Amino acid sequence: MILELFPRDAQNKIEAIAELNKKIRCCEKCRLHEIRKNALCGEGNTDSRMMLIAQAPGEKEDLAGKMFIGPSGKKFDELLLEADISRNEIYITNLIKCRLPKNRKPKQDEIQTCSEYLNKEIILIEPEVIVPLGYHAMRYIFQKFGIALNSSKVFGKFYYAQEKKIFPVQHPAALCYGDSLLEETTKNYKKLKVLMSECKWYPCCSLKRYYETGKLGKKWVELYCRGDWESCVRYHMEERGEPHPDWMMPDGSIDESLRD
Numbered sequence: 001m002i003l004e005l006f007p008r009d010a011q012n013k014i015e016a017i018a019e020l021n022k023k024i025r026c027c028e029k030c031r032l033h034e035i036r037k038n039a040l041c042g043e044g045n046t047d048s049r050m051m052l053i054a055q056a057p058g059e060k061e062d063l064a065g066k067m068f069i070g071p072s073g074k075k076f077d078e079l080l081l082e083a084d085i086s087r088n089e090i091y092i093t094n095l096i097k098c099r100l101p102k103n104r105k106p107k108q109d110e111i112q113t114c115s116e117y118l119n120k121e122i123i124l125i126e127p128e129v130i131v132p133l134g135y136h137a138m139r140y141i142f143q144k145f146g147i148a149l150n151s152s153k154v155f156g157k158f159y160y161a162q163e164k165k166i167f168p169v170q171h172p173a174a175l176c177y178g179d180s181l182l183e184e185t186t187k188n189y190k191k192l193k194v195l196m197s198e199c200k201w202y203p204c205c206s207l208k209r210y211y212e213t214g215k216l217g218k219k220w221v222e223l224y225c226r227g228d229w230e231s232c233v234r235y236h237m238e239e240r241g242e243p244h245p246d247w248m249m250p251d252g253s254i255d256e257s258l259r260d
C-alpha cells in the first residue's frame with residue numbers, strides 16, 4: 001500500500017533493494033555465515049547522493065543486526081555531528097556483510113564473493129559520491145574503478161573515475177585507539193558536507209556555460225562545481241566579491257582557449 005505513494009521507478013528501486021536485502025540476510029556463500037548472527041544490509045537514505053562503505057560489522061552490530069552501534073559507531077556519530085550530517089541523509093553499507101572472526105582482516109576470496117552485493121547496491125542506489133571508510137573498502141573501490149593506489153596518503157583526497165566521485169576517509173574505528181588521527185579525520189568528514197551539494201554559484205558560473213557548450217570537459221565540473229567547490233579558487237573570489245576572468249579555472253589557472 002505504501003509503495004503506491006511512490007512513482008514507478010522509485011517503487012522498482014525499493015523493491016529491488018528489498019529483494020537484494022532478502023538475499024543478503026540468508027546468504028551462505030562464504031565461510032563467514034557460520035559464525036554470524038546477522039548479515040547486515042545497507043541502511044539510510046536510498047536516494048542519497050552519498051554512499052559510505054565500511055569494512056564489516058563488529059560484534060555489537062552482528063548481534064543487533066544494525067550498522068555502527070558499537071564503539072566505532074559512537075565515533076562515527078561524533079564525526080557526523082561535527083560535519084553536521086545526519087544518518088538519514090546518507091546511505092551506509094559494508095564491503096563484507098558478515099562479522100569477521102575476532103575482527104580479523106577480510107580474506108581475498110571473502111571480498112570477491114561478498115562484493116557482489118556491494119556492486120548491486122552501487123547500481124541500485126546510484127550514488128554520485130562513494131566514500132570508502134578505511135583501507136580495505138578503499139582498496140576494493142580503487143580496484144573496481146581503476147584508480148591506481150600509488151600513494152600512502154589517500155584519505156581525504158578526491159578522485160573522479162568512471163563517472164563516480166570517490167572520497168576515501170579513515171574508518172571511525174581508527175579513533176577508538178587514541179586521538180592522534182582525530183584532527184585529520186574530523187577535517188575529512190567535514191568535507192563530506194561540502195560534497196553533499198553542488199556549488200551555489202554553479203547556475204550562474206561561466207564554467208557551466210563552457211561545459212554545456214562542449215568547450216570544457218566534465219571532469220572539472222564534477223571535481224569542483226558538483227564536488228569539492230570549497231577548494232575552488234573562483235568560489236572564494238566570488239565570496240569576496242573579487243573580479244576574475246570568466247576563463248579562470250577552479251584551480252586558479254587561466255585557460256585562454258576558453259575566451260569568447
Ligand code: SF4
Binds near residue numbers: 027029030097114
Ligand atoms: S560475508 Fe557476504 S558472501 Fe559471506 S556469507 Fe556473509 S553475506 Fe554471504
Ligand code: SF4
Binds near residue numbers: 199207224228232238
Ligand atoms: S567554477 Fe568554482 S565558483 Fe564556479 S561553479 Fe564551479 S566551484 Fe563554483
